[in-house]
Amino acid sequence: MSLSVTLAHRFPGHVLDVAFEAPAGLTALFGQSGTGKTTIVNAVAGLLQPDSGRILVNENVLLDTTRKIDVPVHRRRIGYVFQEARLFPHLTVRQNLHYGRWMTGAKVMDDAQIIDLLGIRPLLSRRPGALSGGERQRVALGRALLSAPELLLMDEPLAALDDARKAEILPYLERLRDESGVPILYVSHSIAEVARLATTVVALDGGRIARAGPAAEVLSDPDVVPALGIRDAGAIVSGQVLQHHDDGLSEIALSAGSLLLPRVDCPVGDRMRLRIAAGDVMLGRVRPDGLSALNVLPVTVESLRQSSPSETIVKLRAGEDALLARISNRSVSRLEVAPGLALFAIVKSASIARRNTDGSAG
Amino acid sequence: MTWLGPEELDAVLLSLRVSLWATLCSLPLGLWVAFLLARGRFPGRQLLNGLVHLPLILPPVVTGYLLLITFGRNGPLGRFLEDTFGLIFAFRWTGAVLAAAVMAFPLMVRAMRLSIEAVDPKLEEAAATLGASRVWVFLTVTLPLIAPGIVAGAILAFAKAMGEFGATITFVANIPGATQTLPSAVYAFLQVPGGEAQATRLVIVAIVISLGALLASELLARRIQRRVTGS
Numbered sequence: 001m002s003l004s005v006t007l008a009h010r011f012p013g014h015v016l017d018v019a020f021e022a023p024a025g026l027t028a029l030f031g032q033s034g035t036g037k038t039t040i041v042n043a044v045a046g047l048l049q050p051d052s053g054r055i056l057v058n059e060n061v062l063l064d065t066t067r068k069i070d071v072p073v074h075r076r077r078i079g080y081v082f083q084e085a086r087l088f089p090h091l092t093v094r095q096n097l098h099y100g101r102w103m104t105g106a107k108v109m110d111d112a113q114i115i116d117l118l119g120i121r122p123l124l125s126r127r128p129g130a131l132s133g134g135e136r137q138r139v140a141l142g143r144a145l146l147s148a149p150e151l152l153l154m155d156e157p158l159a160a161l162d163d164a165r166k167a168e169i170l171p172y173l174e175r176l177r178d179e180s181g182v183p184i185l186y187v188s189h190s191i192a193e194v195a196r197l198a199t200t201v202v203a204l205d206g207g208r209i210a211r212a213g214p215a216a217e218v219l220s221d222p223d224v225v226p227a228l229g230i231r232d233a234g235a236i237v238s239g240q241v242l243q244h245h246d247d248g249l250s251e252i253a254l255s256a257g258s259l260l261l262p263r264v265d266c267p268v269g270d271r272m273r274l275r276i277a278a279g280d281v282m283l284g285r286v287r288p289d290g291l292s293a294l295n296v297l298p299v300t301v302e303s304l305r306q307s308s309p310s311e312t313i314v315k316l317r318a319g320e321d322a323l324l325a326r327i328s329n330r331s332v333s334r335l336e337v338a339p340g341l342a343l344f345a346i347v348k349s350a351s352i353a354r355r356n357t358d359g360s361a362g
Numbered sequence: 363m364t365w366l367g368p369e370e371l372d373a374v375l376l377s378l379r380v381s382l383w384a385t386l387c388s389l390p391l392g393l394w395v396a397f398l399l400a401r402g403r404f405p406g407r408q409l410l411n412g413l414v415h416l417p418l419i420l421p422p423v424v425t426g427y428l429l430l431i432t433f434g435r436n437g438p439l440g441r442f443l444e445d446t447f448g449l450i451f452a453f454r455w456t457g458a459v460l461a462a463a464v465m466a467f468p469l470m471v472r473a474m475r476l477s478i479e480a481v482d483p484k485l486e487e488a489a490a491t492l493g494a495s496r497v498w499v500f501l502t503v504t505l506p507l508i509a510p511g512i513v514a515g516a517i518l519a520f521a522k523a524m525g526e527f528g529a530t531i532t533f534v535a536n537i538p539g540a541t542q543t544l545p546s547a548v549y550a551f552l553q554v555p556g557g558e559a560q561a562t563r564l565v566i567v568a569i570v571i572s573l574g575a576l577l578a579s580e581l582l583a584r585r586i587q588r589r590v591t592g593s
Contacts, residue, residue, distance in 0.1 A: 047487055073490040074498075080491040086484050090506045099502075104493035147492045 007053035025199030046073035079144030085136035087128035100147025134165035195353035234277040237321040255319030281325035295347040373547035381523035384462035396474035426532025457534035462523035470519040477511020517579035
């Protein structure tokens with residue numbers, strides 16, 4: 001199960017020129033607004049005819065401009081979840097869910113299971129007008145899945161929702177990624193969503209691919225930072241819950257040491273991915289003493305990259321994981337930071353990017 | 363309807379028949395033109411728009427005269443239609459249908475066009491990604507969503523056709539039993555001394571039919587709207 005995309009398209013004012021492979025799992029198209037993410041997804045869906053390109057899903061050619069192949073939208077067997085749910089207002093939830101099957105005759109074996117997975121069984125006889133935003137988006141997800149797609153496209157499916165609704169849907173997306181077996185192409189400009197969901201990341205910058213690869217690798221690559229926007233720079237590290245302490249802290253083991261975080265809602269032994277923003281990491285030449293911060297990891301400097309006239313992103317090696325730190329240029333010269341230097345990283349905070357990851361993920 | 367005289371009854375029945383046929387015949391064409399105007403991107407769209415709206419702004423007598431010289435038995439289209447299909451419009455009830463249809467057309471197209479423009483094309487895109495071909499998208503998404511507009515357009519056209527007078531009398535004259543519609547009959551009765559009672563009866567019938575149509579369209583539109591929005 002995989003997707004292969006090569007596209008070139010010229011708009012008034014900008015150009016899109018990309019080529020990437022999306023393996024099984026969730027591939028996030030990530031980048032700032034106007035970098036062509038939605039254009040790529042629409043071209044894969046067939047809603048937009050690119051100037052030239054080639055799109056394959058599982059060896060099936062959907063588009064090949066050199067061979068003049070262009071499979072029409074309704075024959076592409078693609079499930080598309082839009083930013084706005086786009087449910088049919090004149091049909092009930094049940095009719096919306098079964099729309100794809102009416103049209104294609106394709107029967108999903110486990111439609112009851114999908115309806116339960118999304119928790120939409122109580123909504124079946126309601127109409128979209130009477131649903132909340134989160135419910136609508138879950139129904140839209142179910143509708144796309146029940147059309148028996150070979151590929152799922154999601155264009156900012158959570159962007160229109162508030163944080164509470166996002167938290168409601170994210171677990172469903174994780175289960176979908178892990179249990180459905182359908183590759184997912186996911187557009188987002190939210191680093192939190194991408195860090196939590198993506199197995200593969202395609203980072204876009206100005207209509208071109210800045211970097212593509214496994215999520216943890218791409219998101220902690222300082223070269224990608226400008227494309228992601230400086231506020232978003234951060235590293236993904238994997239850890240395992242070691243112990244829950246009585247004072248409300250949980251101890252997470254990393255390859256280079258352990259971190260104390262506010263209570264993590266996972267049983268001891270669970271593996272997870274943490275995201276540590278570059279701005280939340282300080283550097284010191286000696287192990288700090290008399291500091292309120294609890295989390296100190298020994299690290300080695302790998303590379304430096306000036307990210308702005310006054311700041312530098314330092315890529316660090318912490319055991320098997322990579323860390324990023326954003327520090328001022330003045331600190332770089334004062335600490336004489338250079339590749340190979342051994343330092344201590346003070347981690348001010350970390351957020352859980354993804355729970356229940358097995359050892360091989362990302 | 364025993365209190366209506368035979369001549370009056372003829373006029374009422376003819377008007378109903380003419381309006382019904384005018385509405386039914388212009389429905390498919392009206393829907394097509396409404397789609398062209400709402401969605402089409404072609405040169406001459408504004409021209410088509412102007413042409414459709416012309417009967418609304420022209421004096422009805424002028425429209426009737428234009429129909430007479432085009433669709434009359436010596437008119438270019440009239441002769442062609444008579445030779446090929448045996449279809450004669452001039453001074454027949456079919457001509458009244460044509461005049462009523464032409465006069466009601468802009469109102470019908472306008473109502474339909476507004477409802478088509480209100481349909482979010484994104485819903486049609488969504489239907490296509492779920493495997494619906496263009497025909498199925500139209501039948502299962504577009505058509506149900508514009509149904510209230512179609513009903514409103516049809517009722518509006520029917521009411522307009524019932525009341526059409528100027529173009530009809532110019533094109534097909536005022537022949538009792540053949541082309542004398544309800545408004546023409548009212549006019550004719552008012553021309554003869556002592557015809558006020560007959561005219562008044564017809565006026566009452568006209569009011570009842572118009573109000574009935576309005577009421578029916580309100581109820582129907584509300585029911586469809588409720589089904590469409592699901593609120």
